[in-house]
Amino acid sequence: MSTLPSNASHQVGVAAFVLNDQGQVLAVQEKNGPLRGSGTWKMPSGIINQGEDIHSVREVKEETGIETDFLEVIGFRQGRQVLFEKSDLFFLCVLRPRTSIIEKQDSEIEAAKWMDLEEFAGQTFFENNVGRNMMEVCIAITKGGYRGFGMEFLSIGTFYPNARN
Template identity: 50%
Template sequence: MELKFLDSKSSSLSEKAALVARTKSSPFSSFEHSVGVKFSQEFSSCRGVFTKASYLSSNGTFMPKRAISSVDKEKTAAENYFYQISTNGPGSSLFSRNIGVLDACDDEYGGVVVDPDRLPVNPDAFAPMLQFSLSHWKMKGKKGIWLKLPLERSELVPVAVKEGFEYHHAERGYVMLTYWIPGGPCMLPSNATHQVGVGGFVINDKNEVLVVQEKFYAPSFADVWKIPTGFILESEEIYTGAVREVKEETGVDTEFVEVIAFRHAHNLDFDKSDLFFVCMLKPLSAQIKVDDLEIQAAKWMPLVEFVAQPLIQEDGLFKKIIDICIARLGKHYCGLLPRQVVSKFDDRPSCLYYNVLDTGNVNCNGN
């Protein structure tokens, strides 16, 4: 069985009436009044458009539920459809059903964000609604369509892909698909391009560095002692992520001092770029409690012994990071401190990391 939309622009009334006449011999002949569809809209930025049908009477006369003004004709021109069912038998039939535009909100860039909480459960119901919605949004001059399908609606993914939607990104509980309506290159923003990591350089009053050996490592890192590192969590600040990672891996409480440096690398895990922030932290406790899931061992290691490791001496990146940290300990280098700022672009607080050379700062003189 095949569902076809018959646009009112492409089919004359007589053609529709002829098609209606053939329903007498179809499985749908119980429909005494086959339907010519005229839609009335109930639409706001976050509500769907629901269709209401006007009828062809049994003698073939078109009987609209209400008169259609010239304005109505303009509004509904792209939305007047008959639904033709092609069967394996000798003929086709027309029938009507209430098909609505998927519930969605307009975004600020001329696009549409479909409401994931109001999606049809049945893929067979979703398919015609999606087709009709795309036609409606095209007529309205919309651009990008964002379709978020929760895990419990995963059976709708093949339907959307068949209609031309593309994968954008996925999380544990959903997959996001997009559709670009205008011709030319897609202008929708791509998925997140970076992952963000942190490392905590923790040194105590005895000039000992808090170091770890990880359980899972490349052969070249065997027997290497390194600073605690990890990825920051979603919506987590850099400085709180560094403090958390040190606590999780070693059990040591710390206080954030400064961002000492950061590295930018490309084409790493999943071909993503990587930002890695090295943070200097002040220890607030000394007792070590190792995280058995990730860490093989942890200890306080004399700074000179830590620096003397072959990997540190032979690796340009590691050696430079340690040189910067030592310069900071000698107050010859100033790192970056977070300051809370609010931008008028989004009216949200955020952290801006920068340093201010202050001659009265006893911790850093920058000389």
């Protein structure tokens, strides 16, 4: 009998902390979703597609047109029984921008801009425990007080000497 789950048991999301040389954060406002119409600015974020790598952070290019380089994962959280009763793994990544001209995606994004870090972090959205912890880590990164996990390609394989196909 197989012990594998019948289907995916988790969804994986990613948010991108993108800080430019002027100390501004790449920020977006949702056109759809839970923050729609709230005036809240957030980091570009979204759900990872099947077969997509966390470090690709496709959402940044898709939502804002900004090209980036992945630097590191600086945190993650798990939510249980979120969408479709699945666990939600959400990774916070740091990216370095390679471009600066914003070309927002009209279907998902109401507005996009470069925003001063202090103003961005001062929003009420970041007053709850999860939001506050997330911003504290992002700010620590800017001051060199924290390092996350970089990306390294590893060959993944398992050897089972008694396995049968």
